[in-house]
Amino acid sequence: METPKPRVAVHKFSSCDGCQLALLNLGEDLLTLAERVELVHFAEAGPLDPDTEVDVAFVEGSVSTPEDIERIQHIRQHSRLLIAIGACATAGGIQALRNGADGAQWIAQIYSHPEAISSLAQSTPIASHVKVDFELWGCPVSGVQMLAVVNSLLLGVAPRDNADKVCTECKRNGYPCVMVSRGIACMGPVTRAGCGALCPGLGRDCYGCYGPAENANTDALAAQFASLGLTPLDIVQRFQSINSQAPVFLAAADKLRMRGDG
Amino acid sequence: MSAPPAMDSGPPHAASVVARSQESPTIFTLKLRLDDAAAQAAYRFAPGQFNMLYLYGVGEVPISIMTDPEARDGIGHTIRAVGRVTRGLAALQPGDRVGLRGPFGRGWPLQEMGGRDVVLVTGGLGCAPAVSVIHYVLRRRERFGKLVIIQGVKHADDLIWREQYDRWAKLPDTQVLVAADEGAALWPWHVGRVTELFDLARFNPARAVAMMCGPEGMMRVTAEHLLARGLPESSLYLSMERNMQCAVGRCGHCQFGGAFVCRDGPVFNWGEAKTLLAHRGF
């Protein structure tokens, strides 16, 4: 049964490190994990060896600078499997809000030495640049999801992709629907499960940080948001947040804008 | 239709892979044996029934049993590697361990076949749930009339068990008709739709039993043809595929109208299934 431990790297691109923290925060499970895989590169945890050959590369963050473009190619060439983790890596992240704006103008307004900033006009997901074997959505991803992915890889099978809605987890947890009981604009019905319905469980509306679910009926949800009293601009902003460039959310926002509502 | 009692709906039974063969680039066969010798000796199934195969840490899949019920060299399952579990099963080698629950469901109408012509029309891997009927008939050849085996595949490379079709084709009173939508070099059979072969099939509709397994579109067309040739609806059967997770009519995924395919099927009489089969999405 004893096979060599899979070699694993965790890489960071443009991101806040929150997804790597999901791994670091696993506590005891991380120790068990360290016995079953060889963590060869994980800057946040210590090991540094970004150029080595690995079985699995977890990539956090979006491609946002000219240097990122070269680096992701290099990682792809040296990794048997490449797994994008988190909203930045799967949809461009919060920083992709600049994709629809004049980024150069923002830089000029914010930084005293704008010429020192080297960034691409667009923040893009990893899959826009290289082949990605599996995407784990979320901002941040959850430790439970990370473990499930690693476990699947250790078993030699593809990770389970759950694109069902947040509502499925919300109802299993016994949370009453906040959209119905409080009239707040919850993104749960169009958002991917995986977080365990964290926000609705605290009486808050889901804000879509896990990205679009399968068969997301954004038109119907937008119509309901309008009848809850949201302005067209409010509704556009619901879809234009952490996963603004996820195609389904972007299309929903564009549709509202084209109608002149937003 | 025969349905020996299912083992149970509880945990699977430990089983081992005793043989593995690669049938095509994506299709493979696993022969399994229950680790508990008494359970293996007591294991009985009817052609057309299925087992739930469990891959450690991953989950279960329903797979029809393709061996002859009287074969004693393991319980055979021919599988296409397409999902998480089946791709994982594809990596198993003899000696590896799995879980097995079964057999489940209602099998082919063997009791009704006595003395009659037997017609099997299958498409793609639909041949797997039906092949145990062929084995069954060949082992008791004198009890049945003509045997007609019709199999269609998308591409010539998708045809598995070629030597068996060749062998069956040489048997008396047995007709084998195979078609591939797309042929290949040295393809000895028909190139085109399997439906184009129907007129060549020689059997007596009034005294035949026909069984179909394959894509639902293919089965609808086949049914139209067979009924038009005078086969009574009551003599036409099909095996259906749906999502099955519990295999005992509990989890709800395989509901097809008022039927649970895992328990009330997977073999149905055409009359039971035809209404809903006419609509996509059930």
Added chain:
Amino acid sequence: MFSSQPNHARFLPLAQLHTLVAKLMQLAYQCLGPAVENGAIVMRELDAPDGLPRGLQAEQSPGRYRLTRDPLNRYFAWANGPQAIKPQAFAPKESLWRVERDDAGALQFAAVEAVAPAQAIIGVRACDLAALALQDAHFLSAGRRDAHYAKRRELLFLVAVQCAEPGATCFCASTGDGPTPTAGYDLALAELAEGFVAVAGSAKGGAVLDALNLSPATPQQIDAARQQGQAAAAAQTRSLPGRNLREALMSRLEHPRWDEVAARCLACGNCTAVCPTCFCHAEADEPALDGQSSRHERVWDSCFGESHGYLHGFNVRSDIRSRYRQWFTHKLATWHDQFGRSGCVGCGRCIAWCPVGIDLTEEVAALTAGVQP
């Protein structure tokens, strides 16, 4: 709950309601009663015999639920909340079995027994009891008895209450399932101004009732409770046709209304989660990280989800139209084939808790318009 049998009904004065809860607690039942959470009335554990809240009420309409106060400050003047009995008998998530793997790869399987407390649920409604009877028919039928459900179910003590104030989404009178409980309870209460008409529906309910040493209810009190039930039935504003809809719906499988409702439906599955009769569940493995064991879990599933119709490389129901139609025709049409009645008990939860307010009764009317009754 009202029979002609003499002395079957007792009278529990308002001030003594806590003695019923105390008795159940003394019998070691974990007592669940109404509580407010996330703006809704939910069933949660009572911490003390006098812990039942008064005056709770909620307004319900399609896609909308708002807490209000009952001006009469009654205990049970609310119609149902999002859940009542279902999660207690059919757990939203539980382990079915586990498997150990040794270093040689050998597998050992073992069933996981349900760990369930004895629970008394105070405030279940007639619709919930009718739904439970259907869940029983599904999970406890001969030959496929579900051990996990059976264990939880047999430990339940059900205190039903008559609905005096139906919600605007309620239509149990039209399905024949309420508003007065008729069967399936251990105890049933009808709340009047000064106390409760109480009847037992089981031996264990009878023992509890006897232990409370109550006086018989007067004929006037029983009559008041009966009239209250009739008034509650008459007050319901929604209804389903009182006939088997099987043929009407199954002859309209390509009706344009399915496309129309699919355009509004979020396919979020909330209707199936709050529906007290929906029983679909998914099974999945949760392997331990050390590679030596795995638990086989089941969780509530929904025919509105992506994986429900998945099989071997394609999806039978990839679009919302076919998923809505699957749910709707199963619940109201082919349920008759499986259980001898419709799967709808008129609780109205799918209407109130649909985030976009799709109204089942309205969809039935649209789909069956023009069909001879």
